[in-house]
Amino acid sequence: MQTIRIDGVTRVEGHGRITIQLDDNGKVQDAHLHVLQFRGFEKFCEGRPFYEMPALTARICGICPISHSLASAKACDAIMTIRIPETAEMLRRIVHLAQIIQSHALSFFYLSSPDLLMGWDASPAERNIFGIAAKHPEVALDGIRLRKWGQEVIELLGGKRIHTSWIVPGGVAAPLTAEKRDEILRRIPEALAIARRTIGLFRNMMEKLSDEVAAFGNFPTMFMALGRKDGNLCLYGSRRRHEGWLRFADADGTIVADNIHPNDYQQYIGEGVDSGSFMKAPYYKPLGFPAGIYRVGPAARLNIARQCGTPLADAALHDFRMLYGVVSLSSFHNHYARLIETLYAIERMQQILEQPDILDTDVRAEARANESEGVGIVEAPRGTLIHHYKVDSDGMIAGVNLIVATAHNTLAMNRGLLQVADKYLSGHTANEGILNRMEGLIRSFDPCLSCATHASGRMALEIEVVDARGFVITRIVREDSSEPAELTVPHRE
């Protein structure tokens, strides 16, 4: 038996390692994504006042701090047992959409487009955003502009681009001004044009990507996302309208569990342990571990949603479904789904900004801790994000449970790795292009490993081929994605 190890998966957020087990004939037996560091937010937030949590947990991530703040603020709202003002809910929604735009732009343009545009087997020296900037400057510019705009909307609302403390329990810290609203609206046409252009670009590439669609996590699983009553895409939910409860669909798109109140998530989601990884491996409880495998994220959301709810995004979704069916089982479709969601987010942002009471100054409700427990759930860019807090009678945090979007996909990522390895890896002649496809599978999930495990660090890559007794026979080490792989001489110990 041999083990191939990709230590440090590149162009994803956070630090992870892939291992692939081969049998004596060089056939792939098993594959795993390991996340090896521990950040411990669940532990060290204990004892803090509950209302500090949106700011504290925002620091889990530099890409999606808004999602953590929002899930946290929703959990705090629940602890305060309040409904936040309508305008506050709309403003939270806008900042959330802005973050989805910038995060999806990061995933597609910065992290994944090098594989798609330069090719899986291109030299790592040019298979990165700088390579894109050199060969496809218009695509790189679009990516940079879109992400920048998303960040700018966050800054206009929250005062700063990363780790704003504007999202507070009970609402938001300050209302929106007419100037800022107009500034955001003024830039929407450009963002829409970029999103439409990119969907067109990607759609034209899809023909050549049928291998990837077939092999990158293409298997039936359940899907989970927040649901709206009208069946439209739901990213934030609404406590006022009692919407945004959890919804599970099976591989045919049939809804098997619906209207799961956030407080009841533990009845449906079990937390499995993946040995060798600090990431949780959640599963659908009624089916048990690991049969209760489910996926979250952009493709899962679109599988669950009847439609998006905005005209351009719905047209794009229709077009996508004409090509690939109503339920897309391949995780590779996360890329496509991300682009559709980006389009939706821009349109939706415009709709909300055009509401007459968006400038209302009543944006914050106040209350003390009236409930000893609260759960907040949002759809983060990468999928469903759950924050669950318990507080003591003084409102100090007594317990924290976080299920981060990436973690829901643990089982699916492992299974997807197995599928890719099975298809591309014959024997132990792992080359750069094959390794990159393994990483590409992981990238299609756009995982945030530092979010999911509270691990962080610079990405590096290392592959080990280990024989049946666990001895390393080949090792490939790569410092980061911009440097070519360095092969060490195979040796037997």
Place this chain on the structure above:
Amino acid sequence: MPERNQYQVKTLTIDGREVCAAEDQTILEVARENGIDIPTLCHFDGLSEISACRLCLVEVKGNNKLLPACTTQAQEGMEVTAFSPELMEYRRLIVELLFTERNHVCAACVSSGHCELQALAQRLGVSHVTLPYLHVKCSVDGSHRRFVADHNRCILCARCLRVCGEVEGAHTWGITGRGINARMITDLGDRWGDSDSCTNCGKCVTVCPVGALVEKGKAVSEMTKSNFLPYLLQMRREARQ
């Protein structure tokens, strides 16, 4: 506060500048009157001086020890050095030591942007902490209805203790323990919310230089404080006259 004898004027130099002092003025008062801003943390206009923070230490010619400007009376002919590279190094070290002892994470603090310790660190150029953190285990007392005492952020300046005793007259705050075990306590170590003596006036919260005593429910950077005490004391003086 007694009226000053304005006729006994003393002359001295601070950093080479000739300045005048009234009979009972301290070096700190004279320096600040003349625009020489000696850094302090425990000093608060209107409260007694305890020279605890040691940030205002100055050199006085002819004296081989450094003296706290806040409790040293200005004297005729004194030659004071308030700013020298050596003194600034000491001050940086004091601030760094404060940062290493407990948990001062500005990023998640309600007082960020309105914190005297943070401002001082910026002013003195304490951009990094080079000494090991001690991670002293401290509690957060959230039992009071309106306020929170986060001892992780306390620097033991004892402003709360003084304002509570000297201005409010409640004497709720005290200090227990010594050295690294010293903690601010309410009454005899009861939870703040259970204190019989606390009048809920909030003066301690207003004078706290950091994020240790804050209003409940404030988010990051939202805890602003007003400098009410000089006005309050002046009103009281006028009422007495």
